[in-house]
Amino acid sequence: MxxxxxxxxxxxxxxxxxxxxxxxxxxxxxxxxxxxxxxxxxxxxxxxxxxxxxxxxxxxxxxxxxxxxxxxxxxxxxxxxxxxxxxxxxxxxxxxxxxxxxxxxxxxxxxxxxxxxxxxxxxxxxxxxxxxxxxxxxxxxxxxxxxxxxxxxxxxxxxxxxxxxxxxxxxxxxxxxxxxxxxxxxxxxxxxxxxxxxxxxxxxxxxxxxxxxxxxxxxSFPGGTRDFVDFLDGHTAASAPADTIAFEREDPRMAGVMEVAFRWCNCPDERVQSFANSRPTIGGMHTVGFRDGTAAALTAYAREQGLLTPVDPDFGADRIGAGLTAVVSVKLDRPEFEGATRGMLGNSEVRDCVGQAVQDHLGRWLREDPERAAAVIDQIVQGGRRD
Missing domain, CATH: 3.30.565.10 (Histidine kinase-like ATPase, C-terminal domain)
Known part of the structure; x- marks a missing residue:
């Protein structure tokens, strides 16, 4: 050279x-x-x-x-x-x-x-x-x-x-x-x-x-995330064993607000979409918290009602998805995204905030509607046995 x-x-x-x-x-x-x-x-x-x-x-x-x-x-x-x-x-x-x-x-x-x-x-x-x-x-x-x-x-x-x-x-x-x-x-x-x-x-x-x-x-959708879940379900909404659970909560620990809506339908598919400050995300602390809270509420209720036997394991976050449609949206003052494409939300405090809120709201719904609660838990149990 x-x-x-x-x-x-x-x-x-x-x-x-x-x-x-x-x-x-x-x-x-x-x-x-x-x-x-x-x-x-x-x-x-x-x-x-x-x-x-x-x-x-x-x-x-x-x-x-x-x-x-x-x-x-x-x-x-x-x-x-x-x-x-x-x-x-x-x-x-x-x-x-x-x-x-x-x-x-x-x-x-x-x-x-x-x-x-x-x-x-x-x-x-x-x-x-x-x-x-x-x-x-x-x-x-x-x-x-x-x-x-x-x-x-x-x-x-x-x-x-x-x-x-x-x-x-x-x-x-x-x-x-x-x-x-x-x-x-x-x-x-x-x-x-x-x-x-x-x-x-x-x-x-x-x-x-x-x-x-x-x-x-x-x-224009006055129902917000609840309307979003209806849209994602499409024709399957009529066969839903559970009403849509939807709530909005502000939490100063994460300096922001969460908007969550979800329900289970009689189908094997999972449709979970997540957003941070209205950006689509492929995952992150908000979705981890949502799955943690859902699994915790379902496990606690199922054990209280004897719907799980003593030898049955707790519901893991990977077992709650059969028939689940959900929209998890958080809006934060200081969002922290991982990677150049900003597809993963990294704010660690969001996990506990969303998890606790989902556990509270889902736990309340399960106790108020035991017939539909049993149908959801049976669907998840049967889905786990098929896996």
């Missing part, structure tokens, strides 16, 4: 300026350049609008897939501020859409991050060939346009406005994504989750890409 081959100096370092880094490595910011990445772009723009509703400043969020391949996200909140802000070098609106990590949320349990990374709408702007923003605020309509992350026009007053709100529309850059076909079903699935997990959230999703086949859904 020659000296030329092994030489390493400043000429080997590539410096990317502005939005070039995002456009050159888009997968680092939205996950991929496939449909999954396109879906993430919608979530990054909708984040702010969803949190406006959760904060009580807006009533609903409207998301529209337009015939020309764009996406429009609208809310009727107070409108993004348009005045100059110190350190941003321009209006708040322009900073929000051209500077990474410029947000309006406070964090913690009261804010929702829809996607997996929370990079913000500026990244979407950088990966779009065109973006438009309209703000209706204090009786005035303001408009600004952007191209590939850079303001193409100044923020312009275009007349009077009726009401207030913000509408952001974007068109993904085909040079980056190739095919730019959004999945209506994929968007609907995630927005439905959010509506289940956040009572009071009202989201409409409309597809106008095929004028002869328009499609629209409205997602």
């Amino acid at each position: 020659s000296k030329e081959d092994t030489r390493y100096d400043a000429s080997h370092i590539q410096v990317l300026e502005g939005w070039e880094a995002v456009r050159k490595r888009p997968g680092m910011y939205v996950g991929s350049t496939s449909e999954r990445g396109l879906r993430q772009m919608v979530f990054e723009v909708a984040d702010r609008a969803v949190n406006e509703v959760l904060a009580g400043r807006a009533a609903s969020v409207d998301i529209t897939l337009t015939p020309d391949g764009g996406v429009r996200v609208a809310d009727e909140g107070p409108g993004v501020p348009i005045d100059e802000t110190e350190g941003a070098g321009g209006p708040v609106l322009e900073a929000l859409l051209t500077q990474m990590h410029t947000g309006v949320g406070t964090g913690g349990r009261h804010d929702v991050t829809i996607g997996f990374c929370g990079m913000g709408p500026a990244v979407v702007n950088a990966l779009s060939r065109w973006m438009t923003a309209e703000v209706r605020r204090e009786g005035v309509r303001w408009v600004q346009e952007y191209a590939r992350g850079v303001a193409a026009t100044p923020l312009t007053k275009t007349g009077t406005a009726t009401g207030s709100g913000t509408t952001i529309a974007f068109w993904p850059d085909a040079d980056i994504f190739g095919a730019t076909e959004f999945s209506f079903d994929g968007l609907e699935e995630r927005f439905r989750e959010l509506a289940f997990l956040n009572q009071g959230l009202d989201i409409s999703l409309t597809d106008l890409r095929r004028p002869d086949e328009p499609r629209s859904v409205r997602l």
Whole structure:
């Protein structure tokens, strides 16, 4: 190997300026350049609008897939501020859409991050060939346009406005994504989750890409996690031997609130979904606590009623799943996620908090409805014998 081959100096370092880094490595910011990445772009723009509703400043969020391949996200909140802000070098609106990590949320349990990374709408702007923003605020309509992350026009007053709100529309850059076909079903699935997990959230999703086949859904679920369990059960709900057990409890030990709903159906499958601050999780301390509490309550009741013989072992957390449908959601001021994908919740105190709450509520239900309690325990016992 020659000296030329092994030489390493400043000429080997590539410096990317502005939005070039995002456009050159888009997968680092939205996950991929496939449909999954396109879906993430919608979530990054909708984040702010969803949190406006959760904060009580807006009533609903409207998301529209337009015939020309764009996406429009609208809310009727107070409108993004348009005045100059110190350190941003321009209006708040322009900073929000051209500077990474410029947000309006406070964090913690009261804010929702829809996607997996929370990079913000500026990244979407950088990966779009065109973006438009309209703000209706204090009786005035303001408009600004952007191209590939850079303001193409100044923020312009275009007349009077009726009401207030913000509408952001974007068109993904085909040079980056190739095919730019959004999945209506994929968007609907995630927005439905959010509506289940956040009572009071009202989201409409409309597809106008095929004028002869328009499609629209409205997602709002006053029953919260209880409605979520009904949805997961689908047609099997009618054969449930147990009513849905649902509760919400705040626990200062974990600096947060838990929302849990579950029941057993006459089927062998287990459907347990978990969330932390409205993010889907593959497991963690909240699910461990849920299983611990469920197993403890069932074991204690079964022994009290003689439904387990003295030689029968306690119900383990691995035996309670036959026919179980559950949604376990926690919202914490300081969530601690394990790993870069943030799929596991690591807050150790959550395990005991959720476990005790589930044990209390399930134990009470078992004592109040002994006939259905016996049916659930028999189902679990029989399932264990089949295993």
